[in-house]
Amino acid sequence: MLYFLGILLAGYLVLVGALYAFQRNLLYHPDPTVATPQSFGVPEMTAERLPTSDGFPLLAWWRPPSTPDAPVLLYLHGNAGHLGDRADKVRPYLDAGFGVLLVTYRYNAGTGGAASEEGLLEDGRTALAYLRAQGISDDRIVLYGESLGTGIVSRLATAGRYRAVVLEAPYSSIVDVAASIYWYVPVRYLLKDRYETTAVIRDINAPLLIVHGKQDQVIPVHFAERLFDAAVEPKRLILVDEAHHTNLYDYGMGKMVLDFLSEQAISRQ
Structure with a gap:
């Protein structure tokens, strides 16, 4: 019996070790596609490379706002796919005359970087710096995060006063989500990239919109409610x-999103 228990324990420790070693492979899904706006139905956007402070040229699509006072949407996407997968999502904002900056991460589009929470946060800061270099003030910027991007956007939003923050299918923390999936592993002690969104959400000084599907099986809705x-x-x-x-x-x-932003603009007048 003790021999059998020892084998089980050894197997469990091997499993825990493997999950720890390969956790970023489970969380992030690199995509080498260098997508062009013209190929995905947004020819009014242009492809740019935004260099980060640590030397990674992020692929981004940019369209300036149609008027000097129009909002500008900074879109940070989820953990998989490429910019072209988000072209339909930014179409409503382009049609509304918004400026739109759609940016991917250092582990995508041949950029050459490795994924990590701090690395992706620097990618978000790089995108914000680009908008400011275009003369866009923070009070015109709508920070938009999709899935994984919601944790990055929430952190960025605590460091300024932005027009609004929009979170599509967010989580309370990656720790919470991982613990619900790998309940048999002490993930709360093992995760390197934690994205503790709940810990920072109260420090956001901007109107906040959260949209979530009740049938979401990737990030169950109770995490968004929390x-x-x-x-x-x-x-x-x-x-x-x-x-x-x-x-x-x-x-x-x-x-x-457009209705929410319109209501918030009216309330500011």
Whole structure:
């Protein structure tokens, strides 16, 4: 019996060690595609390379705002796919005359970097620096995060006063999500990249919109509800009954965001 238990324990320790060693492979999914705006139906955008402070030229798509006072959306996407996968999502904002900066991460598009929480946070800072170099003030910038990007956006939003923050399918923390999946492993002690969004959400000094699908099996809706409860006003939570993790735009999320931003603009007057 003791021999059998020893084998089980050894196997468990090997499993825990493997999960620890390869955790970033499970969290991040690099995509080498160097997508062009013309190939994905947004020819009004141009491809740029934004150099980070540590030497990685991030691929970004940029379209300036149509008027000097129009909002500018900074879009940070989820952990997989490429910029072309988000072209349909930014279409409502382009059509509304917004400026849009859609940027990918250092581990995508042949950039040559490795994924980490601090690295992706620096990618977000690089994107913000680019907008400021274009003469865009923080009070015109809408910080938009999708899935993994919501943790980055939430951190960035605590360091300024932005027009608004939009979180699509967010999480309370990557630790919470990982613990719900790998409940048999002490992930709270093992994770390197934690994205503790709940810990910073109360420090956001901007109108906050959270949109989440009730059928989301990747990030269950109760994590978004937990995050919303921790946030301060003004805030709004929209739960879409039929939506899953990646199809919120099929249920009108673009209009939800535009309506929210319009209401917030009126309330500022």
